[in-house]
Amino acid sequence: MKKTIFLLFALLFTSSLAAQSTNNELTDEEKYLDAMHRYITSGKLLGYVRQLSDSSLQGRLAGSPGMEKAVGIIKGYFEEWNLIPGGANGSYLQEYPHPCVEIKAGSAMSVLFPTPAGKKGVAWVTKEYPWADGWFAGNNSGNGEVTADIVYAGFGVSAPELDYDDYKGINVKGKIVLIEGETPNLSGHPDTIAMWYRHTLHQSKLANAALHGAIGMLYKWVPGPNALYNPGFVYCHITEPVMEDIFLGTGRTYKETVKGIYETKRPASFDTGKKAYIKMISTYNPDATGKNILGIIKGSDPNLTDEYIMISAHLDHLGMIPWHIEGANDNNASSAALLGVAEALSKAVVKPKRSIVFMSVDGEEAGLTGSTFYTQHPVLPKEKMIAILNLEQMGAGEMLGAGYGYTVPGLATFLEKANRSYVHRRLIMYEDTYRTRPRTDGAVFKKAGYPCADLRAVGGGYYHHPKDNVESINPEILQSATEWLYWATIFIANEESPDLFLRKE
Ligand SMILES: [Zn+2]
Structure with a gap:
């Protein structure tokens, strides 16, 4: 009996030792x-x-x-x-x-709405929008302050090779263009994407606006520093509610207008009858x-x-x-x-x-x-x-x-x-x-x-x-x-x- 107990103890002791040693040797x-x-x-x-x-x-x-x-x-x-x-x-x-463009405090944006013409002519009422819910500064904006007419120019695309030009029939010289991101192409086919690719770039849109003589841009797109710096060109980003505001009183709505462009692949650019004030304070470091x-x-x-x-x-x-x-x-x-x-x-x-x-x-x-x-x-x-x-x-x-x-x-x-x-x-x-x-x-x-x-x-x-x-x-x-x-x-x-x-x- 004693021997059995001893053996049992010995067994327990050695097996617990064995367990311990495997714990030390982790896998x-x-x-x-x-x-x-x-x-x-x-x-x-x-x-x-x-x-x-x-x-x-x-x-x-x-x-x-x-x-x-x-x-x-x-x-x-x-x-x-x-x-x-x-x-x-x-x-x-x-x-x-x-190269780096830094936007500074004091940058601002507002929209000017005409009041009905009375004896004194048109008076302009300024509407401010909250930052983020209404607007963001354009990351790569030039430094400057402008007030000018807003002209809606669809996607801001001029693509003669595709027989499509948002700037056809409008004059944006000295004005502010109102445009949005991407292109009227909704097809996911690789060939179609390739055809429109160049025109989807923010760089292309900014350059095209400046090429047509615009001095500023309201861009309905999320902010980001992926654009071309042009010292003589100011721009900022706006959200959909601001876009809808600018369409007020024009006999059109923003949503229907864009839908029409997508469906017909025909531009629907027009003078909105509003003005915008854009002030962007930016510094440019090319090095x-x-x-x-x-x-x-x-x-x-x-x-x-x-x-x-x-x-x-x-x-x-x-x-x-x-x-x-x-x-x-x-x-x-x-x-x-x-x-x-x-x-x-x-x-x-x-x-x-x-x-x-x-x-x-x-x-x-x-x-x-x-x-x-x-x-x-x-x-x-x-x-x-x-x-x-x-x-x-x-x-x-x-x-x-x-x-x-x-x-x-x-x-x-x-x-x-x-x-x-x-x-x-x-x-x-x-x-x-x-x-x-x-x-x-x-x-x-x-x-x-x-x-x-x-x-x-x-x-x-x-x-x-x-x-x-x-x-x-x-x-x-x-x-x-x-x-x-x-x-x-x-x-x-x-x-x-x-x-x-x-x-x-
Ligand atoms: Zn990311």
Whole structure:
């Protein structure tokens, strides 16, 4: 009996020792989980969003002093976590020329309405509109102050090759044109898109207005610094209620007019009988610099360490127009996800087999300049770039989404597996053909032949509006999105089968 008890004790003792020793020898999965739980928390991620959304960064306009501060913050974290500098000349930075227009306080817009003509003739009544709900300063506006007649000029397109001209039959010399974004083409057919492509660009619309002698422009489109600076031309953005106001008393409505242009492909331009006052105070710095920030974590497998997975997220936003827009979701949430994964992988006791490169991208809002410059001046060999995961607006809504398939269909496997294994959010996968105008850095990478997927959170948030602030961030989805990115990166970096990396032409 005694012997049995002794044996039993001995057995219990040794088996508990055995259990202890397996606890000390964590599996790789447990080591990755450990790093994830330590460094990817909603509180930490929200902290990054708050830091980058601070008004002292002045909306992170590419080439501006506020952006310089944001670059310093990202660079500081890369240094703190000992990421290997991946930019030019052993630094973290890849710099490129990026002229910058800054809009200053005091910029304003109002509309002048004629009162019925009495004995004294026409008197003009000024109507002010609230910022953001009514108007935004034009990011790349010239510096100046004008009051002039408003002429509605549809989409502001002159396309003789398509037998379409919004400026035909109207005179806009010395006047302000009222136009909107895009073109009358609603077809998604690649050929039709290609025909109208040049005319969808903000640059084309501004240049065309100036070419016809207009001195200013009211642009019904969301604000953004992606336009051409013309010192003699002022413009600002307006919202639909202002547009509707300007149509009052003309015998037409804005909605019906646009619908008519879409349906007939015939312009419907006319003099609105209103005037606008536009005052834009802007400074132009032709010598400003764009800055991509690159940091690398070396892969642990000597055979795979020369292959790379890139995580990219644009850091820039709209600047002051003329007030601050935080851009907390667009794209500080994504910068936070990038930082969360960078910290976790830099501190994890196990490292992925392939190398991971983190790129904080500049100039996305200003016409995708940072990603374009990178594709033209790649720091790492293109054929060694196994995958790019580009992040956009990772912090609002309840779901996750990924656009993939154009370059490497297999990337979807990793994204689905990462969600299925650890995250369990509703995941919307869409095959992304990018036949239209590129609107994300991911589209630029895909167009340049890189294997790339666009990752985002889906189902909430505001876009290019002051409501895109820290309060609008959902910390839980931001944490989920970051964990999803973390595991997808690890799975891709450790994958041995080449089948999943097959590229599509
Ligand atoms: Zn964005």
